Amino acid sequence: MDTTTTQRPTHDPAPPARLDLPPLRLGRLTVDVPVVLAPMAGVTNKAFRRLCREYGGGLYVTEMVTARALVERRPESMRIIDHDPDETPRSIQIYGVDAVNVGRAVRMVVEEDRADHVDLNFGCPVPKVTKRGGGSALPWKTDLFTAIVRTAVEEASRGDVPVTVKMRKGIDDEHLTYLEAGRIARDHGVAAVALHGRTLEQHYSGTADWDAIARLREALPDIPVLGNGDIWSAEDAVRMVERTGVDGVVVGRGCQGRPWLFGDLQAAFEGRAERFRPDLATVAGILRRHAQLLVETFGDEGKGVREIRKHVAWYFKGYPVGGELRARLAQVPDLATLEALLAELDPDVGYPGTAVEGPRGRAGSPRRAHLPDGWLASRELGDAERLGLTAAELDVSGG
Numbered sequence: 001m002d003t004t005t006t007q008r009p010t011h012d013p014a015p016p017a018r019l020d021l022p023p024l025r026l027g028r029l030t031v032d033v034p035v036v037l038a039p040m041a042g043v044t045n046k047a048f049r050r051l052c053r054e055y056g057g058g059l060y061v062t063e064m065v066t067a068r069a070l071v072e073r074r075p076e077s078m079r080i081i082d083h084d085p086d087e088t089p090r091s092i093q094i095y096g097v098d099a100v101n102v103g104r105a106v107r108m109v110v111e112e113d114r115a116d117h118v119d120l121n122f123g124c125p126v127p128k129v130t131k132r133g134g135g136s137a138l139p140w141k142t143d144l145f146t147a148i149v150r151t152a153v154e155e156a157s158r159g160d161v162p163v164t165v166k167m168r169k170g171i172d173d174e175h176l177t178y179l180e181a182g183r184i185a186r187d188h189g190v191a192a193v194a195l196h197g198r199t200l201e202q203h204y205s206g207t208a209d210w211d212a213i214a215r216l217r218e219a220l221p222d223i224p225v226l227g228n229g230d231i232w233s234a235e236d237a238v239r240m241v242e243r244t245g246v247d248g249v250v251v252g253r254g255c256q257g258r259p260w261l262f263g264d265l266q267a268a269f270e271g272r273a274e275r276f277r278p279d280l281a282t283v284a285g286i287l288r289r290h291a292q293l294l295v296e297t298f299g300d301e302g303k304g305v306r307e308i309r310k311h312v313a314w315y316f317k318g319y320p321v322g323g324e325l326r327a328r329l330a331q332v333p334d335l336a337t338l339e340a341l342l343a344e345l346d347p348d349v350g351y352p353g354t355a356v357e358g359p360r361g362r363a364g365s366p367r368r369a370h371l372p373d374g375w376l377a378s379r380e381l382g383d384a385e386r387l388g389l390t391a392a393e394l395d396v397s398g399g
C-alpha cells in the first residue's frame with residue numbers, strides 16, 4: 001500500500017493536535033481506535049470491511065439485516081452477518097420493527113455465537129420503510145422503540161453482547177426524537193448511541209447538524225455517544241470530536257471508494273500527520289483487489305463484478321479518467337475485462353489533491369417524510385399501525 005507523508009491540503013494547513021481520545025468501550029468490548037465504519041446496505045459487506053480493516057483499526061459494521069429474514073435464515077441474511085475468521089469484533093446491524101422478531105434475531109445470533117456486537121437501525125429513511133413506520137420513523141413511537149431496545153438488550157445480555165442504537169435526529173425539525181430516544185436507549189442498557197445529524201426529511205441533503213450531536217453528548221454523560229454525518233476526511237473527524245465531545249465517529253460515504261480513509265483516521269486519532277495520497281495506479285490496484293474480494297465473498301465472478309461496478313465512480317472521483325473508460329468500467333462483465341480496462345489508465349497520474357476529497361456518494365434534496373396516515377398524531381402505537389408495521393419488515397434495502 002502506498003503511504004506518503006506529504007503536506008496536508010493547502011485549504012487546511014495546521015495538522016491536528018493529538019486527540020488523546022480513550023479507546024471506545026462498548027460493554028465488554030474495547031475498540032482501540034474509536035472509529036466505526038457505518039453500516040451501508042450494498043457496501044459494507046465482508047469484502048469491503050476487509051479492505052477497510054487493512055488500513056486502520058476500528059469497528060466495522062455489516063450491512064443491515066432484517067430481523068425477520070435473519071430468523072428465517074434466508075441465505076442473503078446469513079451472507080450479510082458472516083465475518084472473516086480474523087474479523088474482531090464481529091459487529092452486525094439488525095433492522096426490525098417488531099420487538100418479538102428483533103428479540104428472536106438477537107437470541108439466534110447470541111446462542112449461535114455469530115456476533116460480538118449488535119447495532120440496531122433506527123435511521124433508515126427509505127420511503128417504503130418509513131411509510132410503514134419503520135426505520136427513522138420508528139423512534140417517534142416511544143412505546144415501540146422502548147420495547148425493541150429493551151428486548152434486544154435483554155436477549156443480548158445472555159451472551160454479554162453489547163447493543164448499540166443508531167438513529168437520526170427525528171422526522172423533521174418539528175418532530176425531533178433523538179434526545180428522548182437516546183435517554184430511553186440509555187435507560188434500557190445500550191452500550192452506546194450513534195446519531196446521524198440529519199432528520200428523516202433531510203434524507204442525505206444539506207449538512208449534518210453537529211450541534212445536535214453535541215447536545216446528545218451532553219444529555220447522556222454516562223454512556224458513549226458516537227457522531228455521524230459528513231466526515232469526509234480525518235480532519236473532519238478530529239473537528240467533529242473537538243466540536244461535539246463525542247467518544248467516537250461513524251464514517252459512511254466518506255470511505256466509499258476510499259477504504260484507506262481508515263488509515264488516515266487512525267493516524268489523526270494518534271496525532272500523526274501521515275495521510276494516504278494514492279496515485280491513480282495505486283487506486284486501480286485497490287479497486288482490482290476489491291473486485292477480487294467481492295468475487296470471493298459472493299463465490300461468483302458475475303455477482304462480484306456486478307457489485308464492483310457501483311464502486312468505480314467512487315474510486316475514480318477526482319482522478320482524470322476519461323468518460324468512455326469510466327462507462328466501460330461501470331459495465332465491466334468479468335475480471336479479465338476489468339484487468340484490461342485498468343491497464344488503459346495513465347500510470348503517471350498522481351494524487352489530485354482536493355478534487356478527491358470532500359463530499360461523495362448519496363446527496364440529493366430534502367423529501368417530504370413518507371409516514372403512515374396519522375403517524376404523528378400520537379407518540380404511542382395504535383392497533384392499525386401495529387398491523388402496518390408487519391409489512392415494513394418484508395422488503396427493505398438501504399439505510
Ligand SMILES: Cc1cc2nc3c(=O)[nH]c(=O)nc-3n(C[C@H](O)[C@H](O)[C@H](O)COP(=O)(O)O)c2cc1C
Pocket residue numbers: 038039040041042043063064093121122123124166196228229230231250251252253254361362398399
Ligand atoms: C449506500 C448507503 C447505504 C446505507 N445503509 C445503511 C444501513 O444499512 N444501515 C444504517 O443504519 N444506515 C445506512 N446508511 C446510512 C449511513 O450508515 C450513515 O448514517 C449516513 O450515510 C451518514 O453518514 P456519512 O455522512 O458518513 O455518510 C446508508 C448510507 C448509504 C449512503
